[in-house]
Amino acid sequence: MKQETVTLDHGGGGRASRDLVESRFLPRFANPHLDRLDDGAVVEPPPGAIAMTTDSYVVDPIFFPGGDIGRLSICGTVNDLVAQGARPLFLTVGFILEEGLPLRDLEGVLVSMEEASHESGVSIVAGDTKVVPRGKADRIFINTAGVGHVPDGRDVSGHNAQPGDRIIVSGSVGDHGIVILAQREGLAFGTGLVSDVAPLNHMVEEAWSAAAGIHVMRDPTRGGMAASLNEIAAQSSVGIRLDEKSIPVKEAVSAACELLGFDPLYIANEGKMLVIVDPSDSEAALERIRKNRYGKEARIIGEVVADHRGRVFMDTQIGGTRIIDMPLGEQLPRIC
């Protein structure tokens, strides 16, 4: 039986495009905005500030233990909005499909997007599909852009870390990157390990309800925790001190890193949040985060300090101190 695949016609803006949208996209993402099938959507966020963000997803492989490019494309943008202090509301989705992509694969991705958008409570309000000839893209690339509402009184930015602030990570680091690497290279060490890809908006809303003093959030994806914390140290012109023994790392991740010469701090996460919070609020924030299914292993892993401006350093398990530099370049391409 011939396998049904994406054809150039599906991206032509004509009847085949319309059929694809009506048979595959609308049934999954139905909402009054999208259903109008205009070139965009008119929505009404609550009055006040909105957060905007975008990410393109090019992960390889597109299906991996714990998720796929569809779940990633929703969660990544939801989490970037959360990191701005926002409540995610609306997403747009842009697909770039390679001619010949099995429609079954597209369907699998769409199912995951539907689930993740339901879980996070965001609506997909506008979309676009382009098809490029075979060999001009790698199966499927997805861009999502998002809009969220920033409630009054929240001011979250990489520039806002203050000496004394505590640093919370919502769970173990490096899971996503190691899963992708294991899949791609056919390595066995990843057995049982799944990507952490998850929408963190409900978890972080819980933290907000108990802790108004959240100064910075960031989801440590490409470049891992090392990149995120170095960015924050530079933006806020502060030092960041980590305590190695309190950083949660799964055994499978640390074994893989040891074997391959990686450092878990530099490995991408897709369902973790760094929360930098006023010391008076840190225990309350931690407690709320730990009540959420995605924050059970949350820990305070360090603090912001006034010296060593722009630097991240770590008290190691063996009693020394180590500088955690900004990663130079690409360790693992196409991790997200």
Added chain:
Amino acid sequence: MKQETVTLDHGGGGRASRDLVESRFLPRFANPHLDRLDDGAVVEPPPGAIAMTTDSYVVDPIFFPGGDIGRLSICGTVNDLVAQGARPLFLTVGFILEEGLPLRDLEGVLVSMEEASHESGVSIVAGDTKVVPRGKADRIFINTAGVGHVPDGRDVSGHNAQPGDRIIVSGSVGDHGIVILAQREGLAFGTGLVSDVAPLNHMVEEAWSAAAGIHVMRDPTRGGMAASLNEIAAQSSVGIRLDEKSIPVKEAVSAACELLGFDPLYIANEGKMLVIVDPSDSEAALERIRKNRYGKEARIIGEVVADHRGRVFMDTQIGGTRIIDMPLGEQLPRIC
């Protein structure tokens, strides 16, 4: 001398990514939101409804007479917001770059994006760059998503066409598609012809200032005017009657179409707007549109009728009537 190119490191989220952003992107798109270099931006649109839209751009070739993929990526999304009745305000930009793309080409694209964002008055508030290995994408793909403010009292949708409404097109049809085709195939008929790619927000604001009775707008890109009008006829459950002799088509476009067996009504435009307007406002709207540099050749080309629901038909130059069907599939892949 070795040509500088995009490397996988540029997409790694580390120092090379940061250098690319700081040396190439920030100087061009500087604004207080983007300059914060957070994972997104917090902005304050005027109170009320906002429009959202997204498009990915995969045009081949990336540089063409009259524009390039950069100008296209700004104008296309600006025009989609305009088609919702919105004033475009903020854009996000997601790049997918192929390893090996000459940085000179990227620079050329960024210059065009800067110019188009200045011309249209929109701010690029957040961005993302991914790099995929050589052969996994075709040089550069750009996604833009946009947010605009919808002033009170505007209600524009493909569902709102009413019998009696006049149909205005803001200028000659088919220019963009024929330019791309000529470039790609090395055909000479395109000599002198340039793409119409342009941001139409100022032109349409002029029309609004004189004509509150705008019911539908659409920028006829993929599938051309035929696809857009068929969509509107179906959405509004009305008939659409066109008058062939009033539809502006440049001589070079009609010659190329004749030679190749295309119909200009099915060819993509990137700087044209279809405006469907209450008959009492149609002359005022037309007059304002014609005062704008992008609307000089605007014409009333037809009207909405109560019969022939869901169909588009045309009174031809030779005195007959022809059904203008929805295009079936892809005539010209990668036109935008």
